[in-house]
Amino acid sequence: MVEALQQSANGVSIILDPMKFRRAGLASVLTPWAIENSIRLEQSSPDGPDLHSIPDLRMAILNLGGTSIGEKDSLMVIEKLHDLAPETRIAIISDREDTTEVVAAFRSGAHGYIPTSTEPLVALQALSFVLAGGSFFPPTVLLNKQHHHSAPRTTPRRDNDAPLSTSRLFTPSQLRVMAQLKDGKSNKLI
Numbered sequence: 001m002v003e004a005l006q007q008s009a010n011g012v013s014i015i016l017d018p019m020k021f022r023r024a025g026l027a028s029v030l031t032p033w034a035i036e037n038s039i040r041l042e043q044s045s046p047d048g049p050d051l052h053s054i055p056d057l058r059m060a061i062l063n064l065g066g067t068s069i070g071e072k073d074s075l076m077v078i079e080k081l082h083d084l085a086p087e088t089r090i091a092i093i094s095d096r097e098d099t100t101e102v103v104a105a106f107r108s109g110a111h112g113y114i115p116t117s118t119e120p121l122v123a124l125q126a127l128s129f130v131l132a133g134g135s136f137f138p139p140t141v142l143l144n145k146q147h148h149h150s151a152p153r154t155t156p157r158r159d160n161d162a163p164l165s166t167s168r169l170f171t172p173s174q175l176r177v178m179a180q181l182k183d184g185k186s187n188k189l190i
Contacts, residue, residue, distance in 0.1 A: 010038040011058035112136040
């Protein structure tokens with residue numbers, strides 16, 4: 001039945017991960033999400049896919065594990081995606097949760113960054129949001145003070161050096177969507 005639903009999909013999402021077992025595990029977790037979003041899942045090593053052979057590619061999910069996004073191989077995969085499939089949404093999954101990684105993902109042109117510590121339901125909602133044209137970069141990581149010592153300050157500050165509230169960093173619409181994602185609401189409800 002899953003195969004029949006996957007065959008009638010309205011696009012493709014490819015999981016890119018150099019580790020076969022991690023790729024298979026992620027595919028297993030994402031299969032219900034893919035069916036709900038009418039997406040066919042494919043899997044590949046980041047250096048393996050011929051993106052021209054995937055005409056309906058809607059999203060690339062790049063699982064970096066513990067690898068930094070700043071490493072040459074990671075940046076080359078993202079650059080390849082931008083060059084060969086410019087309309088494809090890019091979501092990065094990473095074990096790293098420091099501000100420099102999230103900012104580097106944003107600067108690379110990725111549309112989302114999901115730490116592996118994220119609750120699965122929230123991660124699936126974030127992927128749905130990215131697939132629908134939104135962006136997801138975890139504000140908790142970006143606003144986390146313990147990571148600022150290793151990265152240049154990217155969060156706007158007031159004169160008294162207190163962080164700005166999230167209501168001043170995000171539009172009301174973005175705050176509403178984040179609150180609904182946090183509550184585990186489905187993409188259709190949002």
